[in-house]
Amino acid sequence: MNLSQNPNMEKYEVDEPAELLTFLLAIMPQRSRNSVKSILTRGQVFVNNEEVTKHDFKLESGYTVTIQKNKAAKAATFEKMNILYEDDSIIVIEKDTGLLSVSNEKENSHTAYKQLMSYVRKINPKNRVYVVHRLDRDTSGVMLFAKSEKVKQTLQHGWKDMVKERSYVALVEGVLTKNEDTITSWLKENKTFKMFSSEKPNDGKEAITHYKVIKSNNNLSLLSVYLETGRKNQIRVHMADIGHPVVGDKKYGSKINPIGRLGLHAIVLAFKHPVTGELLRFKSNIPKVFLKKR
Structure with missing residues (x-):
């Protein structure tokens, strides 16, 4: 019997003794055996509010089994x-x-x-x-x-239509003259696999990058960067093109690296689920080293 009221939880009462995996297969007939085993492995199943991952866990009448949806x-x-x-x-x-x-x-x-x-x-x-x-x-x-x-x-x-947001934060060298701008160019790859912007229209793949300054000091600027296209090394090339290479990016002209890593982080990815069509949005925190005062 399904007792669930929380949309993120499914709760069931056990009517007769059974092994946990057998019980789960019976209450989720639309799912494959592998899918149900995966739910167990991910720690999404709770028996009497205690997490259980053992397939052969013995259930007794009156026990409550709760399934947490979409748990990492x-x-x-x-x-x-x-x-x-x-x-x-x-x-x-x-x-x-x-x-x-x-x-x-x-x-x-x-x-x-x-x-x-x-x-x-x-x-x-x-x-x-x-x-x-x-x-x-x-x-x-x-x-x-x-x-x-x-x-x-x-x-x-369907990437272009399904992805609704793809944004980054970039720590770059220097202070930008424009607080926000759009960079457009045609990207190509040379014989050493380094990307560059061609001066000729339609010579390569069109790349469009939007940026906005979050904050800056005398030496560095932290930018919010939104990609309209997703080309190889796009942000790195475009930042170098305007004279503000990504910190730590020697390949594209960076001369300093006070953070000990590349100053580029994919902060948000939002897209329509390929099966359900549901809009999903995932955000990662800005690395703390990007935010340190210098």
């Missing part, structure tokens, strides 16, 4: 990342600086992708995750993965 994983430990949200279709993470999104020729182990792949395969060896978009190794913040090829394709093909 507790039963997993990750290096330089954590899960903000997970359901049957997507995983949203918060990535720290220094962690690759996916592998490259030099590193193939401690990537966000590899850690998530290992995590979902603990529930079922056939499970997979799929890369939807990427953050540079030294950029921190919110990042989205899909749990099926179909969802990945839906997100990538």
